[in-house]
Amino acid sequence: MLGNHQEALADYNEAIRLKPDNVEVYINRGSTNLILGEYAEALVDLNEVIRLQPDFALAYVNRAEAKVNLNHINEAKSDFQTALELAEQQNNTALKTNIEKRLQELNNSTP
Numbered sequence: 001m002l003g004n005h006q007e008a009l010a011d012y013n014e015a016i017r018l019k020p021d022n023v024e025v026y027i028n029r030g031s032t033n034l035i036l037g038e039y040a041e042a043l044v045d046l047n048e049v050i051r052l053q054p055d056f057a058l059a060y061v062n063r064a065e066a067k068v069n070l071n072h073i074n075e076a077k078s079d080f081q082t083a084l085e086l087a088e089q090q091n092n093t094a095l096k097t098n099i100e101k102r103l104q105e106l107n108n109s110t111p
Helices: 002-018 023-035 039-052 057-069 073-089 093-109
Strands: none
Touching: 002 023, 023 039, 023 057, 039 057, 057 073, 057 093, 073 093
16 A cells, blocks of 8 residues: 555656646645655645645645644644635535534644
C-alpha cells in the first residue's frame, strides 16, 4: 500500500509541474501526505488549495487534521470551524456532521 501512495505522489508532483494551479491535484497530494504521516508537507499543499480556492471546505478539514497531528490544536479548531461554516453555506450536511463530531472530540480531549 505504501508503494501505491509513493507512486501517487510522483504522479501528483508531475501533474503540478505541468499545471501548477490545479486545485484537485494539490488536495490529492495533500491528502496522500496526510495518510503517509507527512503532516508538514500536507500543510504546504493544503495551504495552496485554500489560497487557490478559499471555499474548499475539505481542504480546511484536512489541514485541521494535519495540524492536530502536529499538536497545533487551537489552529486545528479554527480550521474545523471555518470548514463547518463553509459546509453549512454549501448545504453539505454529511461534512457538517463529521466536522461537528471531530470538533466535539477535540474539545473533549483538550484542557
